[in-house]
Amino acid sequence: MSYSYEYPRAALTVDCVVFGLDDDDLKVLLIQRDLPPFEGRWALPGGFVRLDESLEESARRELREETGIENVYLEQLYTIGEIDRDPRERVVTVTYYALVKLTDHQVQAATDARNAAWFAVDDVPALAFDHAKILEMAHERLRGKVRYQPIGFELLPAKFTLRQIQHLYEVVLDRPLDKRNFRKKILSMDILVELDEVETDVAHRAARLYKFDRRKYQRLTKQGFNFEI
Amino acid sequence: MSYSYEYPRAALTVDCVVFGLDDDDLKVLLIQRDLPPFEGRWALPGGFVRLDESLEESARRELREETGIENVYLEQLYTIGEIDRDPRERVVTVTYYALVKLTDHQVQAATDARNAAWFAVDDVPALAFDHAKILEMAHERLRGKVRYQPIGFELLPAKFTLRQIQHLYEVVLDRPLDKRNFRKKILSMDILVELDEVETDVAHRAARLYKFDRRKYQRLTKQGFNFEI
DNA sequence: TTGACATAGTGTACACACAACACTATTATT
DNA sequence: AATAATAGTGTTGTGTGTACACTATGTCAA
Numbered sequence: 001m002s003y004s005y006e007y008p009r010a011a012l013t014v015d016c017v018v019f020g021l022d023d024d025d026l027k028v029l030l031i032q033r034d035l036p037p038f039e040g041r042w043a044l045p046g047g048f049v050r051l052d053e054s055l056e057e058s059a060r061r062e063l064r065e066e067t068g069i070e071n072v073y074l075e076q077l078y079t080i081g082e083i084d085r086d087p088r089e090r091v092v093t094v095t096y097y098a099l100v101k102l103t104d105h106q107v108q109a110a111t112d113a114r115n116a117a118w119f120a121v122d123d124v125p126a127l128a129f130d131h132a133k134i135l136e137m138a139h140e141r142l143r144g145k146v147r148y149q150p151i152g153f154e155l156l157p158a159k160f161t162l163r164q165i166q167h168l169y170e171v172v173l174d175r176p177l178d179k180r181n182f183r184k185k186i187l188s189m190d191i192l193v194e195l196d197e198v199e200t201d202v203a204h205r206a207a208r209l210y211k212f213d214r215r216k217y218q219r220l221t222k223q224g225f226n227f228e229i
Numbered sequence: 230m231s232y233s234y235e236y237p238r239a240a241l242t243v244d245c246v247v248f249g250l251d252d253d254d255l256k257v258l259l260i261q262r263d264l265p266p267f268e269g270r271w272a273l274p275g276g277f278v279r280l281d282e283s284l285e286e287s288a289r290r291e292l293r294e295e296t297g298i299e300n301v302y303l304e305q306l307y308t309i310g311e312i313d314r315d316p317r318e319r320v321v322t323v324t325y326y327a328l329v330k331l332t333d334h335q336v337q338a339a340t341d342a343r344n345a346a347w348f349a350v351d352d353v354p355a356l357a358f359d360h361a362k363i364l365e366m367a368h369e370r371l372r373g374k375v376r377y378q379p380i381g382f383e384l385l386p387a388k389f390t391l392r393q394i395q396h397l398y399e400v401v402l403d404r405p406l407d408k409r410n411f412r413k414k415i416l417s418m419d420i421l422v423e424l425d426e427v428e429t430d431v432a433h434r435a436a437r438l439y440k441f442d443r444r445k446y447q448r449l450t451k452q453g454f455n456f457e458i
Numbered sequence: 459t460t461g462a463c464a465t466a467g468t469g470t471a472c473a474c475a476c477a478a479c480a481c482t483a484t485t486a487t488t
Numbered sequence: 489a490a491t492a493a494t495a496g497t498g499t500t501g502t503g504t505g506t507a508c509a510c511t512a513t514g515t516c517a518a
Contacts, residue, residue, distance in 0.1 A: 002233045002234060002235055003233065003234050003236065003237040003238065004233045004234075005231060005232050005233075005234075005240075006230075007232065007277065008280050009232065009234070009238040009239075009240065009280075010238075010241055010278065010280060011234075011238065012238065012310075048236065049239065051237050051238075051319050053312070054310055054311050055309075058310075076307060079284060079308040080284075081283055081284035081323070083280075083283060090280050092278075092284070092323075094308050161495090162495090162496090163494080178478075178479085179496085179497095180479085180480095180496085180497070181477065181478085183496080183497085184497095202485090202486085202493090202494080203492085204485060204486060204492075204493040204494045205484040205494055206486095207495055207496085208495085390466090391466090392465080392466080407506070407507070407508085408466095409468070409507095409509095410505075410506065410507085412468085413468095413469095414505090427466095431514090431515085432465095432515055433464040433465045433466080433513085433515060433516095434464075434465055434513040434514040434515080435465090435513085436465075436466055436467085437467090
């Protein structure tokens with residue numbers, strides 16, 4: 001079976017930059033290619049867009065198929081269509097970035113035959129195609145957006161300590177933050193709920209757990225509140 | 230001649246939201262369609278992506294062909310690929326927005342056969358396809374971006390008065406600004422050059438002209454300066 | 459030429475937000 | 489019981505945003 005058109009058409013793909021956070025770094029999920037071109041190289045998860053799915057559906061399907069990841073924060077990043085970005089033919093790719101709770105997704109990495117692994121964002125191997133550039137753009141977008149939208153919580157478990165949030169911002173923004181000022185600021189926004197629980201399995205005083213109250217955030221937003229770190 | 234592929238492919242287009250500013254409003258440039266679907270309706274300038282040009286080149290070509298506009302600020306906005314957004318077949322569109330100096334582009338609108346005209350952004354006719362949504366997104370992006378990037382100057386003539394900049398921000402942000410505070414702020418950034426000229430043809434005291442010093446802005450940016458209104 | 463009118467251009471005071479900074483409290487471990 | 493590790497907490501100075509009203513200058517018309 002083949003499909004014919006009056007004018008030539010570019011192939012259309014989606015590629016996803018999946019970010020996760022652990023105790024050390026910001027991580028990105030990569031897949032090792034098992035086919036040419038760039039066979040054996042690490043690359044962003046992604047694939048061809050089908051005609052019966054929207055772009056975002058396509059991105060979510062590829063994420064599911066290649067990494068087992070589902071139900072994550074996903075946002076369109078940029079569309080790249082340089083003529084020679086794929087050696088085979090003209091390929092235009094719509095890129096997305098995803099934020100996942102790494103604790104929930106540590107295992108599923110190697111769902112299908114392909115090799116998948118988390119890498120520190122600042123220490124990735126050589127990537128296929130122009131994926132290094134895409135990763136760079138995604139990282140920059142995250143750095144910018146995390147300051148005025150409460151998307152950072154997508155990288156944390158549902159219950160987290162104030163230290164974890166601060167660590168998140170320190171890692172993403174790549175600068176140290178003052179503990180007292182940070183806590184004052186994040187608590188004064190009134191978008192966190194203090195839980196009657198503390199963290200466990202730590203060899204020192206346990207910190208209180210909080211969760212992000214999305215309802216409250218949305219209510220405040222309608223009243224003109226602007227999140228900002 | 231026809232082109233065959235193993236899998237079906239979406240058609241790929243670009244669409245541009247062209248903003249201009251006059252003494253009253255923020256305007257957008259629209260084209261009246263001369264072919265079905267939506268024949269006779271107003272629409273964003275745009276068209277199919279060719280395989281020998283990048284996406285941005287494609288957007289610039291369509292702008293030139295359909296409106297005569299060249300050498301303008303152009304930035305990618307979003308890519309839309311909902312399955313049924315075009316009644317004929319699957320069409321994915323990469324959208325851009327452009328900022329033009331309306332004074333330079335008043336006449337060229339009707340370059341080719343098609344009818345082209347400027348409309349106040351808040352008073353556009355019914356648009357073809359999902360172009361109303363695209364316009365809405367572009368407007369929102371402009372509102373957001375104009376506050377932390379000096380792109381507003383792209384809407385003004387090379388030489389402008391402080392009142393014109395203030396008017397620009399008042400129109401785009403849709404709120405009144407205090408004259409003294411605005412002038413203090415914009416001048417304190419040290420990115421404007423005061424010229425030895427004043428405006429002409431006004432029936433009252435003439436205001437001093439300024440121009441935006443891009444060099445100075447870039448130098449300051451490298452030193453950690455952040456534009457913000 | 460003079461007066462009316464239209465906009466240019468200018469400074470201060472108060473409130474609020476941000477930044478810098480160090481010690482005590484609590485829990486686990488030995 | 490002592491040690492180690494992190495949790496948790498306030499104040500002060502500095503800078504930034506905001507509110508606010510009058511004088512200066514040029515055009516135009518009588």
